[in-house]
Amino acid sequence: MNGKAIIAMSGGVDSSVAALVMRERGYDCMGVTMKLFRNEDIGLSREHSCCSLDDVEDARSVAYSLGIPYYVFNFSDRFRETVIARFIAAYENGATPNPCIDCNRFLKFDKLFERARQLGYDCVATGHYARIDRDGKSGRYILKKGLDAAKDQSYVLYSLTQEQLAHTAFPLGSMSKAEVRDIAARHGFINAAKHDSQDICFVQHGSYADFIEEYVGKKYPEGDFTDRSGAVIGRHKGIIHYTVGQHRGLGLSLPVPMYVCEIRPERNTVILGAEKDLYSSALTASGINLISVPKIEGKMRVKAKIRYRQPEQWATAEQTARDELHLVFDTPQRAVTKGQAVVLYDGDTVVGGGTIASAE
Secondary structure, three states, X not given: OOEEEEEXXXXXXXXXXXXXXXXXXXXXXXXXXXXXXXXXXHOOOOOOOOHHHHHHHHHHHHHHHHOOOXXXXXXXXXXXXXXXXXXXXXXXXXXXXXXXXXXXXXXXXXHHHHXXXXXXXXXXXXXXXXEEXXXXXXXXXXXXXXXXXXXXXXXXXXXXXXXXXXXXXXXXXXXXXXXXXXXXXXXXXOOOOOOOOOOOOOOOOOOHHHHHHHHHOXXXXXXXXXXXXXXXXXXXXXXXXXXXXXXXXXXXXXOOOOEEEEEEOOOOEEEEEOHHXXXXXXXXXXXXXXXXXXXXXXXXXXXXXXXXXOOOEEEEEXXXXXXXXXXXXXXXXXXXXXXXXXXXXXXXXXXEEEEEEEEO
């Protein structure tokens, strides 16, 4: 027996196969689904049978087929405080958040870890496509990309600490999605062909802006669209409806294409500019977490991603404070967006990352 593992089971095929692999490795496993919200939290009626109920039933079915115990833990209060509230606050402050990163940081690898320890379990395993290794020289735990480049999820895991990495397992890190589905089908899992989950699990209908207004119970005030010189060129319908780089849905009739370049919540103003105005040569990030090194000494050559689906770009990183880094790109990058994560790589190894605070 290798130890005891809690498997975070979302009801999807990835976490289901992760449970199978951990059991086959000899772990004493327990499947857990985190209940992250109540229907009334996300604008659904109490009686509505939403996708989360189906997910629970799928996870339970797989757990029972594997002969492992299965439970649902209610973390809805924590999710509301650390994911939904932060999501809304980001848009109110002119930023564009990534709630999946917050969910990993505050739920899967914090609250669930805490519960695992209380129950005497050694590690938490998830269906993420990433790998964990250990540096023989420094002794530090290392986070690496999943081998399936199309499914690699290391970007949303940059906030993992050394303590968390020491007690985490990513059993799918060396597999492809096709292999995972094939394994699930061969074992008769009910979710073998199930579609991957949507990006924002708590936005069940409408747009994210509709969700925010319904959740807080108010409409956000209209304000001015201005050009970069400050000249008013129209009215916007509330700053939460916009993000840097946006072109469609502005509701303006303009002689030339214009894009959202900046959002200034203190003035309730959205700044528009030309395509060329979207490019930034540098950024500052805060809330940083470093994995492969305890500190960035001097200037470090890295490849950086400023959004999940963006290819990595060469840059030079410098740690300017304990909780801050400055990044200069070799080539200016389009729509560097406040609130999104920037993640630094050295080959397939995650150096660390942080939240974009400003662009230059």
